[in-house]
Amino acid sequence: MHDKTLAQQAALLASGELKSRELVDHYLQRIERLNPALNAYLQVDAEGAREQAAKADDILQQGKGGPLTGIPIAHKDIFCTQGIKTTCGSRMLENFIAPYNATVVDKLNAAGVVTLGKANMDEFAMGSSNENSYFGAVANPWQHDRVPGGSSGGSAAVVAAQLASAATGTDTGGSIRQPAAFCGVTGIKPTYGRVSRYGMVAFASSLDQGGPMARTAEDCALLLQGMAGHDVRDATSSDVAVPNFSSQLNKDIKGLRIGVPEEYFAQGLDSAVADSVTEALAELERMGAILKTVSLPNQGLCVPAYYIIAPAEASSNLSRFDGVRFGHRCENPQDLEDLYKRSRGEGFGPEVKRRILIGAYTLSAGYYDAYYRKAQQVRQLVSNDFTAAFEEVDVIAGPTTPTTAFVRGEKTDDPIAMYLNDLFTVSANLSGLPGLSAPCGFVDGLPVGLQLVAPANEESLLLNVAHRYQSSTDWHLQSPATID
Amino acid sequence: MALTTDDIKSIAHLARLGLNEEDLAPLAADLSTMLNLVEQLQAVDTTGVEPMAHPASATLSMRDDVVSEHDQRDVLQAPAPSLQDGYFLVPRVIE
Numbered sequence: 251m252h253d254k255t256l257a258q259q260a261a262l263l264a265s266g267e268l269k270s271r272e273l274v275d276h277y278l279q280r281i282e283r284l285n286p287a288l289n290a291y292l293q294v295d296a297e298g299a300r301e302q303a304a305k306a307d308d309i310l311q312q313g314k315g316g317p318l319t320g321i322p323i324a325h326k327d328i329f330c331t332q333g334i335k336t337t338c339g340s341r342m343l344e345n346f347i348a349p350y351n352a353t354v355v356d357k358l359n360a361a362g363v364v365t366l367g368k369a370n371m372d373e374f375a376m377g378s379s380n381e382n383s384y385f386g387a388v389a390n391p392w393q394h395d396r397v398p399g400g401s402s403g404g405s406a407a408v409v410a411a412q413l414a415s416a417a418t419g420t421d422t423g424g425s426i427r428q429p430a431a432f433c434g435v436t437g438i439k440p441t442y443g444r445v446s447r448y449g450m451v452a453f454a455s456s457l458d459q460g461g462p463m464a465r466t467a468e469d470c471a472l473l474l475q476g477m478a479g480h481d482v483r484d485a486t487s488s489d490v491a492v493p494n495f496s497s498q499l500n501k502d503i504k505g506l507r508i509g510v511p512e513e514y515f516a517q518g519l520d521s522a523v524a525d526s527v528t529e530a531l532a533e534l535e536r537m538g539a540i541l542k543t544v545s546l547p548n549q550g551l552c553v554p555a556y557y558i559i560a561p562a563e564a565s566s567n568l569s570r571f572d573g574v575r576f577g578h579r580c581e582n583p584q585d586l587e588d589l590y591k592r593s594r595g596e597g598f599g600p601e602v603k604r605r606i607l608i609g610a611y612t613l614s615a616g617y618y619d620a621y622y623r624k625a626q627q628v629r630q631l632v633s634n635d636f637t638a639a640f641e642e643v644d645v646i647a648g649p650t651t652p653t654t655a656f657v658r659g660e661k662t663d664d665p666i667a668m669y670l671n672d673l674f675t676v677s678a679n680l681s682g683l684p685g686l687s688a689p690c691g692f693v694d695g696l697p698v699g700l701q702l703v704a705p706a707n708e709e710s711l712l713l714n715v716a717h718r719y720q721s722s723t724d725w726h727l728q729s730p731a732t733i734d
Numbered sequence: 735m736a737l738t739t740d741d742i743k744s745i746a747h748l749a750r751l752g753l754n755e756e757d758l759a760p761l762a763a764d765l766s767t768m769l770n771l772v773e774q775l776q777a778v779d780t781t782g783v784e785p786m787a788h789p790a791s792a793t794l795s796m797r798d799d800v801v802s803e804h805d806q807r808d809v810l811q812a813p814a815p816s817l818q819d820g821y822f823l824v825p826r827v828i829e
Contacts, residue, residue: 346813347812347813348813349806349809349810349812349813442789442790443789443790456787456788456789456790482797482802486788486790488790548778551774551775551778553771554771554772554773554774554775555772555775557768557771557772558772558775565749569749569750572750573815574814574815574822574824575811575813575814575822576813576814576815577813577815578815579815579816583824583825584825585825585826585827586824586825586827587750588825589824589825590750591750591751591752592752594749594750594751594752595751595752595753595754596752598751603751603753603757603761604761604764604765604768606749606751607742607745607746607749607751607761607765608765608768608769610745610748610749611737611741611745611765611769612772614745614748620776621772621775623785624775624776624778624780625772625775626785626786626787627778627780627783627784627785627786628775628778628780629785629786630783630784630785630786631778631780631783633786633789665764665767665768666767666768666771669771680786680789681789682789682790683789706789
């Protein structure tokens, strides 16, 4: 039953052919057997999951269930969950139990979803390989010596290894789409503000956005429906009406104008990945879409702008970890300054420290205009590029990542090489636009991702294109040999 | 732009981040590399471009100014490392 999609499982639950309790027990057994080699789950809440499943079965029995009732998922460990730990992949929060649920968790609970546990991640969502987790790296289910991507690497591995029906993730510079591409799953970063950030541990507040990761676009539509919506607890939450994401899935894409940015196929892109993506674009063309070359002239500036803006916001956000109110506290502090410095020095890992320092530096007196203000101006130029491109096309398509999943340890000593994983994904965060990654082939047994980007609030269009593509291809239905 | 270990020390102090002596040199090298990466922005002409702070600047909304939270002090303080009588305890600040 684990090889069925969320939508198929939902149908079986609705008809009574399958009980949520059975599905949950089945996943718990799989997790026990497969997770030790993957390290995708940091924490499994078997008791809580069984309770939620029993409740869901009652609701389904009464015929009052919705499409997510009784569906078992994993939450990225960045979402606060009352009663069970939320570590954010950090020693700083090793024993932190949040006093409240994230809005995403509350909403999905209300929709009847069952939480199996919390998924591993790069510390404070900073990383592209999941190697920055304080609790150990995650193996890519396709080849265990490869990284699953990051920062939502645990979530992607959980879905790829079929250890839950779906998972939540967050994306600040590509952290849903890049691991989705590396693990052969489908993931969508919604428009900024579409999903509430309340209770989602903050990394870079003007870029962070939560979203679903699942086997198919259809499944993502169902999960996103449960996550999206205005939230008074998040001042940047969007009050734009949430459409029915599933209702547009089957719309014909004949005549749809797909923009292919020439800059995405330039330097840095692996040629075999380029071939897979080109073939996926040809398939969309055969389905009736019109391909058109477009230009995003400032594409090359996205990574540099991102690596000023994201660390600057992070250094500000992470100042809350002071060893006083919650989180790690050092032993025997001599005075208040010692308490701050040692608690933070011990609690944060190397990549988090690098970003706090670079952020503090670029925000410091005398450097603000040269770095932070400049990056925000470039951010505007990047955003303008998209606005201009969307005058000519409906959606933009290209590779999600420059390469397939790399070997663990390969890039740990070179932060810049690691940052270039985000080459094609950060622009959507800078601009606040929705982006999706869907499996579109394999290179040497490793999945390749096709990225689609749409204008703000057009998640339905992304899900529509991806669903049509998945209706005529079966890349998304392949599963790793290591998981059975 | 190359940062020295002294630069790292002063930035770390600003960020109240305790570092080990042996980490200073590698951090100076890493941060200098990061600054070189972002240096290319300086070549871009951004004259007259309004800085974009946020993608949602147009959608910020106001809520009614009414009480929406009740007292949850005990619950909210539960994760604190050290408490007494509802106060967070820190080392003595005033001698």
